[in-house]
Amino acid sequence: MSWRQFKLQKQINFFLITLFQSVNLQIYVFKKYTERNYSNQYWINIMVEILLDMKVVNLIKTNKHPLLISSYVTLIHN
Structure with missing residues (x-):
């Protein structure tokens, strides 16, 4: 892995961590992911x-x- 790829991967990881920093969101996404089917x-x-x-x-x-x-x-879920 080159230095540029490494830096890009770090930026992506940081982006994902900040995106999913809400505990409620993590629980919701995990719950929906584990129960997923074609409809949801x-x-x-x-x-x-x-x-x-x-x-x-x-x-x-x-x-x-x-x-x-x-x-x-919450809006999306309701």
């Missing part, structure tokens, strides 16, 4: 896409307060 896999994919979009927006808008991921998960 669609919603899991949508949820992950929304969370990734939220994280990217938060990284770009550094002067804004971070969005509450758990509130969005």
Whole structure:
């Protein structure tokens, strides 16, 4: 692994850790992942896409307060 690949992997790991830092989100994703089937896999994919979009927006808008991921998960779940 080259130095560039190593740095990129570290950035990806940091991104994923900060994305899933909410304990409630981790539990929710794990629960949905373990019970997944064809019907709820669609919603899991949508949820992950929304969370990734939220994280990217938060990284770009550094002067804004971070969005509450758990509130969005609640909205998606209901």
